[in-house]
Amino acid sequence: MSWAHVGTAVTAAFLASLVEFVEALTIVLAVGTIRGWRSALVGTAGGAALLTLLVVGFGPALQRVPLSTLQLVVGVLLLLFGMRWLRKAILRSAGVVGLHDETAIYAKQTAQLQMESRASWYAGLDGVAVATSFKAVALEGLEVIFIVIATGAGGMLLAASAGAAIAGALVIGVGVTLRRPLARVPENTLKFVVGVLLSAFGVFWIGEGLGFPWPGEDLALLGLVAGFLIISALGVWSARRGTVRAAAPSSVPPS
Amino acid sequence: MEREARNGTRGSSELGAAVVSALIRAAREVWGLFVEDGSFTIGIMICVALAIGLLPRVALPSPWRGPALFAALAAMLLENVARTARK
Numbered sequence: 001m002s003w004a005h006v007g008t009a010v011t012a013a014f015l016a017s018l019v020e021f022v023e024a025l026t027i028v029l030a031v032g033t034i035r036g037w038r039s040a041l042v043g044t045a046g047g048a049a050l051l052t053l054l055v056v057g058f059g060p061a062l063q064r065v066p067l068s069t070l071q072l073v074v075g076v077l078l079l080l081f082g083m084r085w086l087r088k089a090i091l092r093s094a095g096v097v098g099l100h101d102e103t104a105i106y107a108k109q110t111a112q113l114q115m116e117s118r119a120s121w122y123a124g125l126d127g128v129a130v131a132t133s134f135k136a137v138a139l140e141g142l143e144v145i146f147i148v149i150a151t152g153a154g155g156m157l158l159a160a161s162a163g164a165a166i167a168g169a170l171v172i173g174v175g176v177t178l179r180r181p182l183a184r185v186p187e188n189t190l191k192f193v194v195g196v197l198l199s200a201f202g203v204f205w206i207g208e209g210l211g212f213p214w215p216g217e218d219l220a221l222l223g224l225v226a227g228f229l230i231i232s233a234l235g236v237w238s239a240r241r242g243t244v245r246a247a248a249p250s251s252v253p254p255s
Numbered sequence: 256m257e258r259e260a261r262n263g264t265r266g267s268s269e270l271g272a273a274v275v276s277a278l279i280r281a282a283r284e285v286w287g288l289f290v291e292d293g294s295f296t297i298g299i300m301i302c303v304a305l306a307i308g309l310l311p312r313v314a315l316p317s318p319w320r321g322p323a324l325f326a327a328l329a330a331m332l333l334e335n336v337a338r339t340a341r342k
Contacts, residue, residue, distance in 0.1 A: 214321050
């Protein structure tokens, strides 16, 4: 285990979790502001409880899976997850897909919540509010758990957990202080960086799981990160060119 | 009494339908974490399948197997974003 590996695991878990926590916070803030904090916090606590159950239930089982199988499965999932983010980030940077905007998402979510009927569900709680914040916390939290398992798969679960915990504390602290969505977090840039890191981890774990010897061993991870960065820059350039060509009028004169 | 029983059956079937629909929605959301563009996902899986089945059999020096997987994935990513941008 090298410092390059530990540092990459902490950074990847921190950045990826930061994005997920910001997304969950945006929805919980919208629910709390429009439908009341009690229901929003009950939904949040429910989501957190479900995630705790999943970690306690499945965490020990993961340790029984042979390391090479775990690396291969996690690598494949990480590759699917990371390259999906990377593809979207490239298309966003090239202007093919609209940018992710927390303020717009917050406005859309609040408008939607204002339209929903306010039927009391149980003990004065608002069912729509509880369900919305529960779903946001459970789903985004599931992604955080997956990211921590994936980036810490080579015996660095503690380092990856620390990265995610710092991100969680940071987002919750700033969110509670500001009580508005964290629109200044450069989420698109973060998703770009995280997509690169997760894709690099995915390829690295698949190689490790299949027993491919990497040139430079753990340092190959940094090489993969650099490789994905170069490919992404090429992807943005090529997508921009493709968009311009598709938008340009045909040079063939009408007959 | 018969009406009560009928209402009870309707109530439990509505609850069952709501639970099933919530489970389907949850499964779709989890699926969406990994799959967005079907052809892109299939491409990634083909690259991984080739790495598992083909790379150990070809006469490629072992240290180049990992970089070969990276190259295949990088080429697929570039092709996909260029194709999506042209649409």
